[in-house]
Amino acid sequence: MGRSEVIEALARVGDVRAAEAIVGVFEKDRIHAKQALQQMGAAAEPAVLPLLKHTEWSVRHEACQLLAAIGTPAVCPPCRRLPATKNGLVQQSAKQAMEAIKQRK
Numbered sequence: 056m057g058r059s060e061v062i063e064a065l066a067r068v069g070d071v072r073a074a075e076a077i078v079g080v081f082e083k084d085r086i087h088a089k090q091a092l093q094q095m096g097a098a099a100e101p102a103v104l105p106l107l108k109h110t111e112w113s114v115r116h117e118a119c120q121l122l123a124a125i126g127t128p129a130v131c132p133p134c135r136r137l138p139a140t141k142n143g144l145v146q147q148s149a150k151q152a153m154e155a156i157k158q159r160k
């Protein structure tokens with residue numbers, strides 16, 4: 056069984072511990088990890104939030120994109136703090152995440 060199959064199996068479990076395991080391999084397999092976390096929905100949110108503090112801007116950007124799809128209003132405060140970053144793409148994706156969450160209310 057390869058990494059992508061393990062990620063898919065963890066997504067089917069659907070709990071926070073599974074989401075944390077998927078986040079653990081996010082950098083190694085972003086495509087499958089992102090798809091799996093999105094499939095898990097809001098249950099993955101607590102595991103995704105630490106990615107907002109990642110040192111690599113592209114990980115923060117993808118975390119914002121993911122939270123735009125699965126996030127609840129609880130992620131808006133951490134996203135509000137992200138626009139202070141110097142990276143314009145991360146700033147924009149944080150704003151888009153908050154807007155997407157507001158529209159889902």
